[in-house]
Amino acid sequence: MAATSTNPALQALNVRKSFVSGRLESTVLHDLTLDVRAGELTLIAGPSGCGKSTLLAILSGLQPADAGQVRALGHELGGMSMRALEHFRLQHTGFVFQGFNLFPALSALEQVELPLSYMGLAKSAARRRAVESLEEVGLGPRMQLLPAELSGGEKQRVAIARALAKQPELLFADEPTSALDAANGQIVIDILHRIARNHGTTVLCVSHDPRLVGHADRVLAMEDGRILSDHVPTPPAEPKAKEPSA
Numbered sequence: 001m002a003a004t005s006t007n008p009a010l011q012a013l014n015v016r017k018s019f020v021s022g023r024l025e026s027t028v029l030h031d032l033t034l035d036v037r038a039g040e041l042t043l044i045a046g047p048s049g050c051g052k053s054t055l056l057a058i059l060s061g062l063q064p065a066d067a068g069q070v071r072a073l074g075h076e077l078g079g080m081s082m083r084a085l086e087h088f089r090l091q092h093t094g095f096v097f098q099g100f101n102l103f104p105a106l107s108a109l110e111q112v113e114l115p116l117s118y119m120g121l122a123k124s125a126a127r128r129r130a131v132e133s134l135e136e137v138g139l140g141p142r143m144q145l146l147p148a149e150l151s152g153g154e155k156q157r158v159a160i161a162r163a164l165a166k167q168p169e170l171l172f173a174d175e176p177t178s179a180l181d182a183a184n185g186q187i188v189i190d191i192l193h194r195i196a197r198n199h200g201t202t203v204l205c206v207s208h209d210p211r212l213v214g215h216a217d218r219v220l221a222m223e224d225g226r227i228l229s230d231h232v233p234t235p236p237a238e239p240k241a242k243e244p245s246a
């Protein structure tokens with residue numbers, strides 16, 4: 001089921017999650033409720049350890065909640081079997097992680113083609129989509145290179161192309177800029193925003209990188225497993241146009 005503007009792409013209702021280590025149980029998410037609007041870049045920002053990655057894993061069906069409900073594209077994730085969840089993630093979601101998660105022996109093009117073959121695309125269609133996605137992130141001329149031959153920023157762009165080529169309704173990004181310098185971080189943020197705008201993809205990004213805030217359509221501030229605020233950020237100022245000389 002596709003999400004619409006009146007039908008949030010993602011919803012969490014009273015979601016609770018605890019972890020037990022030794023004899024200690026700590027609650028990471030406290031009856032958390034939120035919705036994520038379709039076609040926007042939503043940023044969940046907050047300090048290290050506040051539960052951002054756990055929330056992203058639960059909203060994307062990678063981890064189960066202990067209590068509460070999670071709906072993604074209208075599907076109740078808690079009611080799905082492991083197999084159905086895997087199928088849902090394969091068909092509808094893309095992931096971008098801090099550490100890129102690329103296979104060392106595969107070229108950029110092969111990295112992007114791989115999930116498309118799992119989705120059942122014919123080889124020629126997979127090649128076409130993979131090339132388009134790599135060109136969209138500016139890596140057209142470098143698609144034959146291995147991860148070891150690419151910079152950190154380029155590796156992250158391969159990971160984004162791999163997610164984008166699946167044409168997912170939902171794109172999840174966990175700290176996508178934290179291993180990158182300012183310039184490469186900026187390129188990655190711009191690409192994620194463009195994906196939401198141009199493809200109508202719902203992009204949910206969790207990060208403690210303050211550079212992302214001004215680029216998101218919406219920022220949910222999180223602390224100690226709770227959402228503290230929900231606001232539309234002020235976009236970063238455009239560089240001023242030069243006065244025409246007389």
Ligand SMILES: Nc1ncnc2c1ncn2[C@@H]1O[C@H](COP(=O)(O)OP(=O)(O)OP(=O)(O)O)[C@@H](O)[C@H]1O
Nearest residue numbers: 019020021028047048049050051052053054055208
């Ligand atoms: N599998 C697990 N077992 C035990 N504790 C866990 C597990 N996963 C996360 N935690 C704990 O839950 C808390 C929240 O972790 P989480 O990774 O969600 O936070 P975060 O806000 O994403 O942090 P960061 O910004 O550093 O990535 C932390 O205290 C972490 O140690």
